[in-house]
Amino acid sequence: MLRRDTLAQLGRALQGCFQHTLDTLSRDDTGRALEEARSLAALLERMGAKELSVEAAVAGTLSHLQAHLEERATRNASAPWLAEALEYTASWPLRLLQQLLPEAGASGWHLWEQRLRYFVYERAGLIFTDSLFDLVVDFPDSLPTLHDLRACLENTSLLSHVAQCFAAATKKRLLHPGAATSDIVQQYIFSIRAMRHVDPTDTALAPARAATQDYLRTRRDAIRCIVGLLTADEEGEDNVVLEELEGEGEAGGAGVGWGMGVPLIPCFDGPDADLQALAEAERWRPEPVDAVERVTGSDAVSQLVGIWGSKDLLVTEYRSLLADRLLAKQGYDCDRELRTLELLKLRFGDAVLHTAEIMLKDLADSKRINANIRSAARCAARGERAATVTATMLSALYWPQGSVPAPDEADLRLPPDVGSWLEEYGQAYHALKAPRKLQWCPSQGVVQLEVTVGDQALELTVTPAQAITLLSFRERSEWGEAELAEQTGQTPAMARRNASFWAMAAYEPFILGMLANFDSLPQDRIHNMLKMFVSDPPYDKTLDQLSAFLAHLVAQERLTCGGGTMYKQKL
Template identity: 35%
Template sequence: MLNSYWLDANMSTDDVWKKICLAFPILADNECSRECPEDNVLEEIKELKLNKCIEDIVICRIEQIMRQKITPDFWSRFSERKTEIGGFERFKDAVDFLYNSFSNFLPMLENLEKFRTISRINRVIYGEETLLGTFKVIVTSTLLSQLPLTHQIITEDFYKVSFKVFCNADKSDVDQDESSEDVVQCGGCSHEIEQCHCQAILLVFHETNRKLIELDLLERLAGEVITTLIHIRIENHVQESCKGSFDTSYISSLESWLSTVVMGWLTHIYNVNAVSTQSSIKKFHQKISHFLYETYTRTRIEQLFNIIIEYPDSQPAVEDLRICLQKTDLRLYLTQKLQRALETRLLHPGVNTPDVLTAYVAAIRALRQLDPTGVLLETVTLPVRHYLRWRDDTVRCVVSSLTEEGPSELADELVRGEALQLDEGAPSDEDMTNWEGWNPDPVDADPSKTSKSRRTSDIISMLVNVYGSKELFVNEYRTLLADRLLSQFTYNTEKEIRYLELLKLRFGESQLHYCEVMLKDVYDSKRINAHLHSDPNFKLDRQQFPSTAMILSAQFWPPFKEETLELPDFVKEHLQIYTKAFETLKGNRTLSWKPHLGSVNIDIELKDRKFNLTVSPIHATIIWHFQTKNQWTVEELSQLMHVPATVLRRKIAFWQSQGMLREISTDSFLLVEESSTRSKCPVPPDMVCEDEETESAMASAHDQREEELQVFWSYIVGMLTNLDLMPLERIHQMLKMFASQGPTAVECSLRELRNFLDRKVREHRLLFSGGFYRLPKS
């Protein structure tokens, strides 16, 4: 190409090449001259009419030198290092080399720019209008095209060292002032205090970054490394600051640390004098602020189970998390993480039901502060509600917590006296009263439930909603109340009346009418006993021992356990006298005694000791029989007392522990009238006997349910008598149509009915074949 131009210019090839190399020494492989050529040289080259061709040759030569010499030499300095300080020095040397090489090209670029002006050339090369911009593109692209795999190690060393020095710059002065004798090594440069290099490192750091900015290489070479180091530093700082501490808010201190330490370091990296740089710094500040919130939120989510358990002491941590959730998109992550933590650490057989309930109540309180809409609480605690529904003792634990003495979350909640809020699907008129402050529910809200029901439901309401039935809780309270009234052996009901009135506010008076009658029975029993013993016409004062009764209205009390006990004849005579006195007082009413319930106060006199005990009727009957005969077998006592041998054997163990009975052979016991060596634990006077486990006098929930299901049996027998055989589904439909009606209706699921019918099959009262049930032929 040049040959044709040279021929046209009537100049020899050597003359033309000399003139070009004089203006652009780089083409002759010489050092780039820093002196500008005379204008007449550029004018002469212009006359050669080689304008664009010369520009292309110069740029190609620049690319060749960058590719073959400068770039390999630059990356060769990113070799292995032994220490971070060594990496710091290597990075600094590499940037200095590149910057010096860049400076050597500047005079030649100025020449070419002048040549452009003289020749009136207006070209865009590699997207840049200026030759300096084109050269920077060439430098960047050439460096990145030969990027070695290990370049990040040296780059990280440079910025790690500088960040460490910067973070410890302020601390070092404070540490020296507080304990100058203890400080030996600088926390920034790791040298001795007297030989601290921190200031020199910061100067080198600032100068190196200035050169990279001038070359437009800072973001290309170090942007990713700087961002990664900042992220790591933020993560470490968040962990160090708030690990295991929930009683302090950290958002303000973290924001302050980010603005001073991290952004101060970035200010040293970027020269903020330029407006464009200030804008970039501001945008980067927004990005790392979001990363800070996200990191802190994830950290708190990882600790959320412990935060909930420690609530309300952990209220500052919950409030921080609430603020951060509004700034991040981690709501789904929180839901999944907390549900997994609850299932792993709480919802398994190794955790007692009271502990599960305590954690559930704490979760209700904490999550309500975290999300006032109640959507998060509803979603996260769904596995807990399902788990509690399948635990047999959940309702009893809840009722016990509601009415127990001492500090209790549920007892305090009951005292507040709010009305019970059950789940309702339809919105009320009150939902639209504050329409100006209305906000839509979050996207993960259940559309079948109103926001008002989620916001207003208190803790007790949520526990009731686990089962969706107030009747279940009322029935359990009724059973618990019966146990308390029958176990206290007194007529003091003031505390129970207080709890009952509080429960009325929650469940309504109609639901607790039976409990009112039970408490009235106790009061009436006290009054009747006082009247019968004070009236000489009833002759109760002439008995060998005074007897009182707790007179219960059978239809209002829960079913009792079916247990039998044959009392001694003289005791039955006393009870008969009491019955006649009651019949005389009440006219058309009588008493049906439960001999296994109650308490007996007895005086025991042996040859070498005397004491007084309050025991159950079965314990008193056992020891009474030993006054007629010194030795009894379990089988003999079982037949005489009409008590199963297994129960009797367990009750006798009490008298063995008191040293009054001794087992001389298997299931054969002897009365110990004299004891040469007293028991290590002598019986104190006026002792009250208590079994190892306090047994309920009421029938279990399973037994009560079995009794309710027996209502269906007569209907089933009638249906099978008329229709001969029926499938399970048909029997269930018929029972729902006829048996499950009326005020005392009993609900029965298909699964429960199948289990009930299968038990009847095992008892040979039903036959099952081919999917049909029928009665056996007599």
């Protein structure tokens, strides 16, 4: 009798021997190594150690498969390899067991094949799970690998493990203060899209979804970020929120799978209808026992809205952001905003978005009324002064409270000539829309000016307060801060800030010129280059003044600012 520790050592040695046999066969299939393994097994059987031989052969086979799967996963992580691994399993590993267990017969070998296939599904599923967060980031390029993971889940009991591991990776790599809210929102949508292909029951996504939603509730800018992405001017390829709203994202469950991933009543026609129905029935899988109840509204936008339990907060924020965007427009083109509104109405209904519809209608009506007034002004005896004004007429009761100041709150004092232009425009409006009259909000809108500095003619778009500040210098070349504030109806701080803006305006061509020659520049380098190269007029401004002016150029969409410090010219 062999001692127990001796048997253990012998077992480990035999396991290594059989694993080495498979390693050799995978490199050179001459069959000599297989013959040696069969001879070793026969010798062990004559020694009365057949059971030890079988256990060692199985352990060696599984160790070899584990190493093979890990090597295959690292070779090309983006390429699908599960089918290749299953095909390999049915070759040398299974043949080795068939040689060692000839008495098992066809039914026994079939059971061993199923055991090896389960092992491959389980180990491959664990390998895929370790990199699942990266697969979601790379979606849709990672779709073939996600389909491999889905096959693993359909043939194992790894679903709960995948759900917990993906939630842990999401918390560690995404849900932290260093991640921008927009990145969290867009990655959340990528997770929804990608996990539809992995698990149509939503079980694998449920813990990560709950963690993400809880975290987004703590971000004060989350709702505004979501609405900002929904109403973005440019559809860029990175704006997956807008893609989901427009219905361009991945739809529904991917292909045939567990309960909810298949049509409820599939229809088959033609002479092969019975065979098609049978094949469909064979592909059906029941929902796992640990499947969770699916959330109401499986699309990503509905799930985003569901974070706060009601659409009211999102609609309110949408109206506020829409008001800001419409008031900042230099024209009446609202095609993009109108398209977004129609898509939102399909999801949330007409009633809650009625006021937003009126806001957009205000701009459409303003465009038509303004064209009529300008046409009439050019033909009238009073000349074209009213034609220099372009107005947006707002139905104040339907705009968000605070987005437009009441007329008595607008304290800016207009120069007499500008005031007369607005008065003539108002008279033309009254003649066209009697008995309605306009109540002006002088602080809103923009002013287009042509300013001559030396031999340079600058065309600038500025705020009304900035324009009034400059026009005040037609009367006097110097103003005290308090006097200028009194003259223009501004606070002293506003007057000082707007005067500083005009002190910087002459340098705009130089700033745009240097940024045209560089991909991007930091603020301090722009400041130093202006001091070195600009002499007419001499650059003698402070870094704070330059910072305020650069912020204005960014607001006017002349520049973009990345990372808070790097400026580049907007193309």
